[in-house]
Amino acid sequence: QVQLAESGGGSVQAGGSLGLSCAASGITSGTYCMGWFRQAPGKERERVAIIDSAGDTLYADSVKGRFTISKYGANKLSLQMNSLQPEDTAMYYCTAKSFLSTITTPIRRGLCDGGYIQWSQGTQVTVSS
16 A cells, blocks of 8 residues: 655745655555645645656646656655745645556556545645735
């Protein structure tokens, strides 16, 4: 079972930057998707950024050019958030899933779009205007 430990977040003024980190354990497959979703009060959870085992990335249109997702170490990832805006205020959740079979490019095959069942505890990001 995948377990996720998230850190980072906090409060910042509009235009500022914050970083999130996530360490995933229990991923035994070489094919996986990892990343972040966020949920603001009264809104549905939305995908923010995903990176797959091939290194491909997938960003929400609202964060393209401002957020950067990266992998490092063994199943660890980071999300650098720049030029933050009040609409980025939300609870951010790290997530991951792996595949039993070897798939070379999960994002390009649409396999990282959804279907996540394991989540971190979440961390709050608050951006004030």
